[in-house]
Amino acid sequence: MRLSHFKIQKLYWNTALILLVIGVWFGVLASSKYFDLDIAGVHLEMVSLRPIHVTAVTMWIVTGAISCVYIYLYSATKIEFSVPLAFFQWLMLIFALMGIFSSYFIQKFGGREYWEFPPVFALPLLGSWILFLFNLYKSLFKVSNWPVYFWMWFAGGCFFLLTFLENYLWIFPFIREQYIIDTTIQWKSNGSLVGSWNQLIYGTAFYLMDKIKGDTGTSTSRSAYFFYMLGLFNLMFNWGHHIYSxxxxxxxxxxxxxxxxxxxxxLLKILFSWRSTIDSATKNFHYLPFKFLMAADAWLLLNLIQALLMSIPAFNLFTHGTHVTVAHAMGTTIGINSMILLAGCSEFICSRICLSDKVTTMISYLFWTIQISLFVFVVSLDSAGICKIIWQYQVTNGSFTDLSLKLKPWIIIFASSGTFLAVGLSALALVLIWMLNSPKTIKRI
Amino acid sequence: MNPKKFLVFILLCVLYFLFSVWIYITPVKLSAFEYDRSAEIGEGHLVFQKYNCQACHQLYGLGGYLGPDLTNVSSQKGKSSNYIKAYIKAGSAKMPAFNMSSEELESIVRFLELVDKTGTSLPDNYLIKFDGRVIRK
Structure with missing residues (x-):
């Protein structure tokens, strides 16, 4: 079988969407542990369930971002990336993921939070990323005039590599033996790593906005470059709020x-451009990608307000270590990152096939299931967090069991809305996989 | 690639690099911490990672949410080192029993004792300033 660019793009999307399905369902299984339940005979402990969930959703975001870059880099530059290299990159990624998930199942850990697998599996992940960078930069450096999304992909790719390496400085005793410095570095790198994949994903959002509008005005404007630089500045230095305490x-x-x-x-930029963004909705024919981008825009506004409050040390002192932090993480990874990636995937599909009314209606129902359940999910987590803050002040020397009982109603709502969210996201992912692999999609290219 | 934009990118990278190196090499001074025992904290942290305690527990508010924050567990009333060891070995309704060796148990208890000496993350220990900053009491 000869691999084409299209097959590689499809391979990455299929992998990313499968990881999304795995991630959300292991999230549901992990939430069942709050009620001492073993759903469907799954006897895995939280020590395994949480890293499986986190790794799968993190890799959904990273692989989804790679998929978007491979699709839109090719359509923006018309320069062919190396197919064998991209395939070898995918093989290394799959090898790493198989090792990582196996180690979680047999409870062999050794890494830090979010990267709990034995550090040896970081090597194929690293190798895979270097191959991606080689393919990305090979195309980028052949173009002279860069729109803002090229800058974002360039910076995101480079900083992902740097921060991923920084994340493993703890393997050196000199760093590990200085607990405070070690923890500072851990959260410095984790914070910047998120900023790096955000650059890749927001770059895709800029490309899609240009494509939907039908001109390059958005991605070549002075304000676009200003906001890219500001984003990069935040990627580098805005991680301190993780470790104020x-x-x-x-x-x-x-x-x-x-x-x-x-x-x-x-925040001000989003508020001022909100109206004009809404107006442009009537002019476009990219129904699905636009719908997901609009959702990402709304979640961006909500999450930015929360992020700004959480960045003020006086607020952070109370919200840190509570479920408010989880609410923010879920809002950004599902509400913003996943919505942009789903916009990228649906644009890829919709540019090849015409969706029937039945499929469009079904996707619309799933879309609203996701938005509503995510809203309830985030509100329940925020409420649990606020409940914990109040409890900390009302009760001195209270036990953790008392706190857990106090939070239980919110945790029930969180787990129930999380299950609806998992149903919505996984059904949507399966519909997208089905459309990606439909013979009609292949025929049109 | 626009040279001016590339220059701004390089300048930001230089700043980032300098700030990072400064963080790596500048020691943090803590009054109650025993610096001659820093090798023990490194060893204990590896055990903490080996059994993935961070999946359920937090240190300085960073980690999982199923169990309590362990930053100051060692200095809590009634939580002696023997109590902690017994709890790890026996488990509870939500926590599985961990089959740690006696060296690993010692190591993790020492690690928690040393983390406790680095400070506390409870909000009561901070003063809030008018500009939103917080200062350790």
Missing amino acids: LPTHNIVRTVGYLVSMTEWIF
């Missing part, structure tokens, strides 16, 4: 606080 250097807290306040500029 850690007794690290004061300057780390001050820099984190000051840089995070530049996010107000993003």
